[in-house]
Amino acid sequence: MEQLVGVGHQAFQAAYSKYDTSGDFGERRAAHSSWFGVLADLGFPGLMLFILLVANGFRTCIRAQRLAKRDPSLESLGKMAMAIEGALLVYCVGGSFVSDQYLEMHWHMLALSAVVDRLVRERVTVAERVPVGSRLEDIGAALAGRIAIPAVRPAKS
8 A cells, every 4th residue: 555655754764674675775765856755755646746736836937927928017026937937947857866855945936936926917907907097096006905996897889
């Protein structure tokens, strides 16, 4: 059963000697890959969830960049999304050679990708609802969330 669901959270090193009966490679060895570390600790279901989380991080960064291109005022959020995407890429490549699947920075980058994506989507949604010719103060207040702007209905043709 351990082959399917893993040996438990951070338990691979403790369980290593159970599977290496020769003892030629020492005891408490690391998996030397984040991907294989997750597979050993959490099994195939855990690895699939880990891959889905990383893929979702990339997806949200790409979506945030695409939405930020619509509005020049969102340029800084688009750049943040690009930086987070780069950090995730570095983690994926580096994590293939080092067991750091529980490194906090990786999880922070995944959370930041979701935050930047949400900020961009909120601002794009508010900007799409702001009627043309609105006063600048009203738009600023709407972006700050102090007033609600009613949805603009399309003109009847």
